[in-house]
Amino acid sequence: MDNVTSNLQHCKFEVPEIIFGRGLLSQIGSCARRLGGHKVFLVSDQGLFHAGWVDKVMHSLMEAGLSFIYYDQITCNPKDVEIEEGAREYFRHGADVIVGLGGGSAMDAAKGIAILVSNGGRIRDYKGPDKIIRPLPPLVLCPTTCGTGSDVSQFAVISDTELRCKMTIMSRCVAPDISLTDPDTLETLPDEFVCTTATDALSHAMEAFFSVASTSLTDVHAIKAMRLLTKSLVNAVRERTPDDLENLSRASLHAGMAFSNSLLGIVHALAHPIGGLYDANHGSVNAILLPEVLRYDIPVVTEKLPELAWGLGHTGKGETSSSGEMVQDTVETLLDAIGAPRSLRSIGVVREDIPDLARKALKDVCIVTSPREADEQDLIRILEKAF
Amino acid sequence: MDNVTSNLQHCKFEVPEIIFGRGLLSQIGSCARRLGGHKVFLVSDQGLFHAGWVDKVMHSLMEAGLSFIYYDQITCNPKDVEIEEGAREYFRHGADVIVGLGGGSAMDAAKGIAILVSNGGRIRDYKGPDKIIRPLPPLVLCPTTCGTGSDVSQFAVISDTELRCKMTIMSRCVAPDISLTDPDTLETLPDEFVCTTATDALSHAMEAFFSVASTSLTDVHAIKAMRLLTKSLVNAVRERTPDDLENLSRASLHAGMAFSNSLLGIVHALAHPIGGLYDANHGSVNAILLPEVLRYDIPVVTEKLPELAWGLGHTGKGETSSSGEMVQDTVETLLDAIGAPRSLRSIGVVREDIPDLARKALKDVCIVTSPREADEQDLIRILEKAF
Numbered sequence: 001m002d003n004v005t006s007n008l009q010h011c012k013f014e015v016p017e018i019i020f021g022r023g024l025l026s027q028i029g030s031c032a033r034r035l036g037g038h039k040v041f042l043v044s045d046q047g048l049f050h051a052g053w054v055d056k057v058m059h060s061l062m063e064a065g066l067s068f069i070y071y072d073q074i075t076c077n078p079k080d081v082e083i084e085e086g087a088r089e090y091f092r093h094g095a096d097v098i099v100g101l102g103g104g105s106a107m108d109a110a111k112g113i114a115i116l117v118s119n120g121g122r123i124r125d126y127k128g129p130d131k132i133i134r135p136l137p138p139l140v141l142c143p144t145t146c147g148t149g150s151d152v153s154q155f156a157v158i159s160d161t162e163l164r165c166k167m168t169i170m171s172r173c174v175a176p177d178i179s180l181t182d183p184d185t186l187e188t189l190p191d192e193f194v195c196t197t198a199t200d201a202l203s204h205a206m207e208a209f210f211s212v213a214s215t216s217l218t219d220v221h222a223i224k225a226m227r228l229l230t231k232s233l234v235n236a237v238r239e240r241t242p243d244d245l246e247n248l249s250r251a252s253l254h255a256g257m258a259f260s261n262s263l264l265g266i267v268h269a270l271a272h273p274i275g276g277l278y279d280a281n282h283g284s285v286n287a288i289l290l291p292e293v294l295r296y297d298i299p300v301v302t303e304k305l306p307e308l309a310w311g312l313g314h315t316g317k318g319e320t321s322s323s324g325e326m327v328q329d330t331v332e333t334l335l336d337a338i339g340a341p342r343s344l345r346s347i348g349v350v351r352e353d354i355p356d357l358a359r360k361a362l363k364d365v366c367i368v369t370s371p372r373e374a375d376e377q378d379l380i381r382i383l384e385k386a387f
Numbered sequence: 388m389d390n391v392t393s394n395l396q397h398c399k400f401e402v403p404e405i406i407f408g409r410g411l412l413s414q415i416g417s418c419a420r421r422l423g424g425h426k427v428f429l430v431s432d433q434g435l436f437h438a439g440w441v442d443k444v445m446h447s448l449m450e451a452g453l454s455f456i457y458y459d460q461i462t463c464n465p466k467d468v469e470i471e472e473g474a475r476e477y478f479r480h481g482a483d484v485i486v487g488l489g490g491g492s493a494m495d496a497a498k499g500i501a502i503l504v505s506n507g508g509r510i511r512d513y514k515g516p517d518k519i520i521r522p523l524p525p526l527v528l529c530p531t532t533c534g535t536g537s538d539v540s541q542f543a544v545i546s547d548t549e550l551r552c553k554m555t556i557m558s559r560c561v562a563p564d565i566s567l568t569d570p571d572t573l574e575t576l577p578d579e580f581v582c583t584t585a586t587d588a589l590s591h592a593m594e595a596f597f598s599v600a601s602t603s604l605t606d607v608h609a610i611k612a613m614r615l616l617t618k619s620l621v622n623a624v625r626e627r628t629p630d631d632l633e634n635l636s637r638a639s640l641h642a643g644m645a646f647s648n649s650l651l652g653i654v655h656a657l658a659h660p661i662g663g664l665y666d667a668n669h670g671s672v673n674a675i676l677l678p679e680v681l682r683y684d685i686p687v688v689t690e691k692l693p694e695l696a697w698g699l700g701h702t703g704k705g706e707t708s709s710s711g712e713m714v715q716d717t718v719e720t721l722l723d724a725i726g727a728p729r730s731l732r733s734i735g736v737v738r739e740d741i742p743d744l745a746r747k748a749l750k751d752v753c754i755v756t757s758p759r760e761a762d763e764q765d766l767i768r769i770l771e772k773a774f
Contacts, residue, residue, distance in 0.1 A: 010408030018604065021397030216615075216637055217405065217644075220607040228603075250603055257604075 011215035013261050015152050017178045020253060022246065025182040028057050028099060028140060029064025035138035035177055037097025040068035041090045043110040044101040048144055051188035057101055057142075069093040074109040077159045077166065077275055077282070083112035083123045090117045097138040100176075103197060104148030104157070104282065107141045111156035111174045114139050123158055127167040129365055132174070139176040144185040146248035147197025147283055149204050149256025151179040157272065165276035168365045175260065183249035187242070194248065195237055195338050196283025201252040202229050203286040206294065206331070207265040208258035209308060210301045211369040218262040223311035225255035230312055230330060234337045266293045266374055269367040270383065273360035278348050285347065287340035291332050292386045298324045300372045344387045354383045398602035400648050402539050404565045407640060409633065412569040415444050415486060415527060416451025422525035422564055424484025427455035428477045430497040431488040435531055438575035444488055444529075456480045461496040464546045464553065464662055464669070470499035470510045477504050484525040487563075490584060491535030491544070491669065494528045498543035498561045501526050510545055514554040516752055519561070526563040531572040533635035534584025534670055536591050536643025538566040544659065552663035555752045562647065570636035574629070581635065582624055582725045583670025588639040589616050590673040593681065593718070594652040595645035596695060597688045598756040605649040610698035612642035617699055617717060624725045653680045653761055656754040657770065660747035665735050672734065674727035678719050679773045685711045687759045731774045741770045 019027065032040050040061050044054050049072065061068045071089055074082045090098075090113055100110025112123050114136040119126070126132055141151040150156070156169040186194065205225035208218055232247035270293075271285040298305070302324070309323035312330050341347055349357075358379035361367060367374070374382075406414065419427050427448055431441050436459065448455045458476055461469045477485075477500055487497025499510050501523040506513070513519055528538040537543070543556040573581065592612035595605055619634035657680075658672040685692070689711070696710035699717050728734055736744075745766035748754060754761070761769075 010411060011406075013402070013405040013407075015400070015402060018400040019398075020400075020602075020604075024397060215407075216611060216641070217407075220611045220641070224603060224607045254603070254607070 011217060013215070013217040014154070014172060014175065015257050015260065016176050018152065018253070019178065019180045020250070022182060022184045024180060025053065025056050025142065025185065026060050028142060028180060029060035029062070029066060031140050031178050031180060032061065032066055032097050032099055032138070033064045035097055035140065037066060037138055039093065039095045039097070040066050041093070041095035041098045041113065042068050042070050042101065043072070043074065043086065043098065043106050043113065044070070045072050045074060045106050048102055053101065053144060053185055053188070057099065069095055074105055076105050077279055078105045078109040078112065079159045079161050080123045081161060083109055083116065083158060086113040087116035098140070100139070100141045101144060103143070103145035103193070104150045107143065107148060107150040108156045108158060110139065110141060111150070112158050115156070115169065115174065124160055124167060126169045126171075129170045131169070132171040136173055140178045140180060141176040142180045142182065143252065145189060145193055145197035146186060146245075146252040147200030149201070149252060149259060151176065151181065152253065152256040153260035155260070159276050163276070165360055166272040168272060170365050181249055181253055183246040186245040186249060191237060194245070195340060196281050196287070197252070198229060198233050198236070198248050198283070199287040199290070199335065199340055200283040201225060201248070201255045202331070202334070203267050203290050204255035204259040204264070205229070205251070206290060207267055208255065208262045210297055210304065210371045211262040211265060212371055213369045214262040218258040219307070221254040222258035223308065225251040225258065226308070226312055228254065230334060233334055237338045263369040264366040265370040266296065266361070266367065266379070266382065269361040269364040269370070270357065270379065272364050272366070273357045274344070274349060277353060277357065280347050284341050287335050288342060288344055288347070288386050289382070291328070291335065292382050294328055294331060296374070296378070296382055297370075297372050298328065344383065349387065351387060354380055354387070357383060398604060400602070400604040401541070401559060401562065402644050402647065403562050405539065405640070406565065406567045407637070409569060409571045411567060412440065412443050412529065412572065413447050415529060415567060416447035416449070416453060418527050418565050418567060419448065419453055419484050419486055419525070420451045422484055422527065424453060424525055426480065426482045426484070427453050428480070428482035428485045428500065429455050429457050429488065430459070430461065430473065430485065430493050430500065431457070432459050432461060432493050435489055440488065440531060440572055440575070444486065456482055461492055463492050464666055465492045465496040465499065466546045466548050467510045468548060470496055470503065470545060473500040474503035485527070487526070487528045488531060490530070490532035490580070491537045494530065494535060494537040495543045495545060497526065497528060498537070499545050502543070502556070502561065511547055511554060513556045513558070516557045518556070519558040523560055527565045527567060528563040529567045529569065530636075530639065532576060532580055532584035533573060533632070533639040534587030536588065536639060536646060538563065538568065539640065539643040540647035542647070546663050550663075552747055553659040555659060557752050566640075568636055568640055570633040573632040573636060578624060581632070582727060583668050583674070584639070585616060585620050585623070585635050585670070586674040586677070586722065586727055587670040588612060588635070588642045589718070589721070590654050590677050591642035591646040591651070592616070592638070593677060594654055595642065595649045597684055597691065597758045598649040598652060599758055600756045601649040605645040606694070608641040609645040610695065612638040612645065613695070613699055615641065617721060620721055621724045650756040651753040652757040653683065653748070653754065653766070653769065656748040656751040656757070657744065657766065659751050659753070660744045661731070661736060664740060664744065667734050671728050674722050675729060675731055675734070675773050676769070678715070678722065679769050681715055681718060683761070683765070683769055684757070684759050685715065731770065736774065738774060741767055741774070744770060
């Protein structure tokens, strides 16, 4: 913790070129072309293919005079073996630029493939911070959910199938050259995924804001994400109005810009081993953990609470105690309103695994920037409460 | 105007790699080296040399194993001839990376030199939007004032000595690779320049927020800049406390991130011809124009006023009329408190020149994103009121 804390006044902020707007998926071809690509390795998934979005991207690539290879052999919580197979396909076809279209799984798979084709070896060689030596091929990422933030982040999360745990790869190299969001793609996202990915964005915003590496450059984006989510999440889930869905896309982008530069905390440190062990939905795991981790963190982040409460629309006088309650209430009310799962038991977590999950979380890179230090017993207590 | 307005829902956001923190000037050498440079063309000014900051940079470059050429033949509102001479010096010494250390003048001069050494010709060939074809040499910019925003912006403003007008060069190419701010450098900035450059940041934030090209990505930074300025400007000027000075540095950075992506408005469109004709201080000109342009703009930006008033700490219920008054009052009170000049007459503007200044402003690229359209007569009226 000491290193992180002592660098607090020094801040770094990096985001890729960002393009955001309805209908802009048609610009993917020109983006890939201006990065110097000729043969695109397009990573996406079958759901997006059936919804017609992959076809739209293929048309855009053809219109830009680019040939492409389509790769969709990836699953939820993308696996090391899928990444390694993708890298072989990339070489087999002589691709020279990568486009990732999808949620966190497709985009993190695209990042993983990009790492391997320029750095070689196995994907687990790059686990942890700053293991990547050679620059990646040109990379364009297009999110089609409203939560991952992978399109702007310096992280890739891949499942290690031997250890049955998610590994976090962290490097400025894995941020793409271009992040392109077309909020129209949310129209075909099933209700369930609107909920779970938006709760992922909420966790990103909260953890980024309380991170010991947060700065004014990240806080403004974290607060904006939370404002947009409190304004539009319930409506977007219930009514699916285009404006509310666009606000969720926008919230995801703001939250991604925040956490990519301030990193995260205990929610994500715990969510990674849980996701790896049970192949559980990442947003659902976050939704369950967030209220408990917030309760754990709030006593040590009192200085930041009035600003957050103010950001969430609280018009009181900004006393710390009422701000803390207000923040906790806002998050729990929001999660209840959209019917997010509220217990680890309900998503298949086995009580006997809790000590092992806590031990794995202590090794996750996300724990480093938690505002409140935690040992194994602290993490076990949080998991028990959320069980 | 139509083109800009019709693209409103499509947003682009690009900022360079940002490094911010006290004492970080010592990192310039490693920044220049990792961009691939061997021989640095260091652009700065005599004031910074005498204050010891240039020496600090030179040491950092030497420690990183880089040789360098020092160029300080630039004046306030840097002139085309100075840029062209700088480009010849760059070639004469075989430099391959540029570091700009200073206020807007030194940094815009560094940008201008970078344009010429890779694109050739005369600097006026690049006036207006998107005239630059070839990528610039690696560029690191370090602001030592609290206003320009040139260290993150896609603009360079150079004085055309034949036309006696400032020209605005606008291109994504002119944003540097790295923006490095060391707020310690403000310690030696004379009071007068703390005032004038901070009022430039205030104008950037206000115009960026009301620009027709503003988006949620730029608004969060504009509002943060205004919050920091309302909190720290008066104290920084009166007491020169390090924390308040750092807040001004930070405000300048946030405002720069906003206006570089949302562009500006009438204040800057008018300030450029005035600065060019009288070689007047840019921040002083902005301080005089801002209250009048705000009065002109407020009737058409009513939708955004409650958010701005809220951002400025107004705890009322957000009615449009009171928000407008609050914003106008806050700005005028702030400018009065720091003793900013309040009339064009006081800085040497000649009344007979007003029609010509209005005509030149209509051709400035900044007018395009003004929230309220303006013809020659409108601009004359604004100038007369500010006279």
